[in-house]
Amino acid sequence: MDNHHVDGVGRFSMLAQGALDEASSDINVGVKKSANDGTGLYQIVLLVVCGLVNMSCAISTTAVSFISPAAEEDFDLNSTTKAILNGAPFLGMVLGAYFWGICGDLKGRRFVILGSMGMDTLFTIFSSLVQHVELFFILRVGNGFAIIGATCMVYVYFGEFLTPSKRDSYLLFLELFWALGMMVGPGLAMVIIPSNIILVSSVHFKFNAWRIFLLLTSIPSLIAFVLIFQYPETPRFLMFRGYLIKSREVLERIYLVNNKFTTVPYSVQIFTQTHSAVWFDSGFIGGIPFMKNVKRRLTVLKNGHITLFSKYFKNIIVACIIEFCLMASYITILVWVPELFSRYSNYKLQNTNGVNLCTASEWHLKYNTVYTGLIVSVNAYLAALIVACSTIPLVLITGIIIKYVDKKILLCMYLVYNVELFVYDMERFFIHIYIILKEI
Numbered sequence: 001m002d003n004h005h006v007d008g009v010g011r012f013s014m015l016a017q018g019a020l021d022e023a024s025s026d027i028n029v030g031v032k033k034s035a036n037d038g039t040g041l042y043q044i045v046l047l048v049v050c051g052l053v054n055m056s057c058a059i060s061t062t063a064v065s066f067i068s069p070a071a072e073e074d075f076d077l078n079s080t081t082k083a084i085l086n087g088a089p090f091l092g093m094v095l096g097a098y099f100w101g102i103c104g105d106l107k108g109r110r111f112v113i114l115g116s117m118g119m120d121t122l123f124t125i126f127s128s129l130v131q132h133v134e135l136f137f138i139l140r141v142g143n144g145f146a147i148i149g150a151t152c153m154v155y156v157y158f159g160e161f162l163t164p165s166k167r168d169s170y171l172l173f174l175e176l177f178w179a180l181g182m183m184v185g186p187g188l189a190m191v192i193i194p195s196n197i198i199l200v201s202s203v204h205f206k207f208n209a210w211r212i213f214l215l216l217t218s219i220p221s222l223i224a225f226v227l228i229f230q231y232p233e234t235p236r237f238l239m240f241r242g243y244l245i246k247s248r249e250v251l252e253r254i255y256l257v258n259n260k261f262t263t264v265p266y267s268v269q270i271f272t273q274t275h276s277a278v279w280f281d282s283g284f285i286g287g288i289p290f291m292k293n294v295k296r297r298l299t300v301l302k303n304g305h306i307t308l309f310s311k312y313f314k315n316i317i318v319a320c321i322i323e324f325c326l327m328a329s330y331i332t333i334l335v336w337v338p339e340l341f342s343r344y345s346n347y348k349l350q351n352t353n354g355v356n357l358c359t360a361s362e363w364h365l366k367y368n369t370v371y372t373g374l375i376v377s378v379n380a381y382l383a384a385l386i387v388a389c390s391t392i393p394l395v396l397i398t399g400i401i402i403k404y405v406d407k408k409i410l411l412c413m414y415l416v417y418n419v420e421l422f423v424y425d426m427e428r429f430f431i432h433i434y435i436i437l438k439e440i
Helices: 041-067 079-106 110-128 135-161 165-196 211-215 216-227 235-240 244-258 275-284 292-310 313-350 357-367 378-389 392-401 407-423 424-438
Strands: 196-203 206-208
Touching: 041 110, 041 135, 041 165, 041 211, 041 216, 041 244, 041 378, 079 110, 079 135, 079 216, 079 313, 110 135, 110 211, 110 216, 135 165, 165 211, 165 313, 165 378, 206 211, 206 313, 211 216, 235 244, 235 392, 244 313, 292 313, 313 357, 313 378
Parallel strands: none
Antiparallel strands: 196 206
16 A cells, blocks of 8 residues: 655654544544644635635626626527526536536545636636627536536535634625625626627627626636635645645644734644545555556445435435525526616617516517617616625624524525515516616
């Protein structure tokens, strides 16, 4: 058995004799002696960095919904093709979720976030330049494929830097950055897209306002990539892969940042691997024939899948159903708000009689090829901004009360509230928003 990684760090060089027997076989992290854990400045700064990752994912997820009214003429879109484009990122998410999950276990959480943010940046830049709707669709599927990795893994990555007592509240505040991203998207679109800026206009290439907006949405992902690059892999994953010395170095760095003025050195001297960590790490030993190494890795993956879908199958199904229902109600509304209000505003320009959203949509489907002077209303993006802002108070309240209220009770309360909101008359809801906007 090879006892060293290619970087020279001993695989079990700090394994205390007999210490492994002291650890329970169901513990999934390395055991530390004389530990001095804590949460402080390091985690607060990392919250902002991971928050920017989460915000970038939110912006990229909904960007197509903000450009679809403006791109209607350039791509010759109708309601069906707009729906297909709006669904492109989510199709990519479905395709990418399993891939990034496997990468997260094999290559690490940091690797997934870096790959995800880098791919999202490139796909976004390319999609702002393409002139054909088919290629645009493929690139936005690529965006979804990329960002689902960071969307899911950023919570795992950040959570593995937190102590159990702080994990719930910090991860909830991380969700706050998703809400901020949902606000930045329509806010930026409200400024850029209605301006109708045209930088380049020729027979074969056009670069106008909605393409500028799309290009600008790549900047948060690029910044997130650069910032995450400065941070290490999580100490928990390093322990699993046998990098005990590296794991200790990361924890020591956290200790020093959180205790800036202390003169007491980091007290952890001995790290051990538990039975589960040794079992996981045994599938990634170097210095053996290629096919045997592949077989080992596939065995680790197979055993992991067996555990996942036998022991945790019920939990997975429940979590998937909850996530599906929440996204179906929240995201579905948000991605169509700009289009619906754009139709409403264009109807009002051509008609003086009373209107509701159904009438405006029917008129749009009938006459959108006749009237060439259709515009993208600022109010369309302002309405989306208001919908996004509505989530912030609830996130803040939940982050405060989660220490005092059972998490299952909180989840049930929010699901009941979401059902009531979903069955509410959505047409009247949008009309009320429009009336409020007109009175501001």
